[in-house]
Amino acid sequence: MISFRSRSVRWYSGTPVDGRARLLVSVLGLLLTLVGAAEGIAQPVASPSEPAAEEAAKEAGSASQSKPVEEPRNSYLGRVVAKPMSHLGAPWLIRPERDEEENASVSFQQLKLTDGMVVCDLGCGNGYWTLPMARKVGEDGRVYAVDIQREMLQKLRQRADRYNLKNIQPVLGTVDDPKLPEDTLDLLLMVDVYHEFSHPQSMLWEIRRALKPTGVIALLEYREEDPTVPIKPLHKMSKRQIMKEYQANGFKLVREYNELPWQHLMFFARDDSPLEEIQPEPTDEVLQRLDDGSNRGR
Secondary structure (H helix, E strand, O other): OOOHHHHOOOOOOOOOOOHHHHHHHHHHHHHHHHHHHHHHOOOOOOOOOHHHHHHHHHOOOOOOOOOOOOOOOOEEOOEEOOOOOOHHHHHHHOOOOHHHHHOHHHHHHHOOOOOOOEEEEEOOOOOOOHHHHHHHHOOOOEEEEEEOOHHHHHHHHHHHHHOOOOOEEEEEOEOOEOOOOOOOEEEEEEEOOHHHOOOHHHHHHHHHHHEEEEEEEEEEEEEOOOOOOOOOHHHEEOHHHHHHHHHOOOEEEEEEEOOOOOEEEEEEEEOOOOOOOOOOOOHHHHHHHHHHHOOOOO
16 A cells, blocks of 8 residues: 555755746645545445355465455355254254154264264254264264354253263354364364355364364255255255365365265365365266165155
């Protein structure tokens, strides 16, 4: 930014000037002052268009050393951001039929948790996933249970106390920061919650920072490509959209499991991880195989 001081006109005494010269210098001084003001005053910045936001996101991958400055979003890279579920809907998260509907026990096996791992259930709610994760990683492991609603964490604590689980650490996060320690996690689980992030770039930046070099995100999202999944479209994501958003923020796909009836299960690592990158299986092939095996929409 050019300061006004560098553009000011100095009058030196002892130099004779006639009236027209004095007028000319005055006009030039005024013009220079106006130019300086135009360059020095911050102009209002309009909300970025979607292409501009997309370009910014592409630049915010592993090369981004500082956390993005991000305002709450209504959309991100062409996707409408959904509103988070209220704590009043918590009973739905632990409904008895959930495992049958989503094959959650199979998803849990695919996490491949072992004793002593440090993991996170981000968007933990009342602990449907947190409690079995805590049992699996054992007393030598730890589960960070993150939610932005105090009421959800209170419900989680009550359930954890009931089962005497001492290795769960509840964390009250914010919309742009899950409050996780750096370079700590072997795995971070997000179940049908990422699509509700109002600050997706900021959250992914923080998550990337919290993962170990070999740590992974386990992402579960309802399939947008499958109209038979009985979930509102706003709460679904396509595999193409997931790949676009995660690659734009410094992640690579390292594993996936495509046999669930309703959901994508995709595993992402930091793009500088030693884990090998893979290409996603096209969703139309997945759906065809599931149809043939009658493992969809049940």
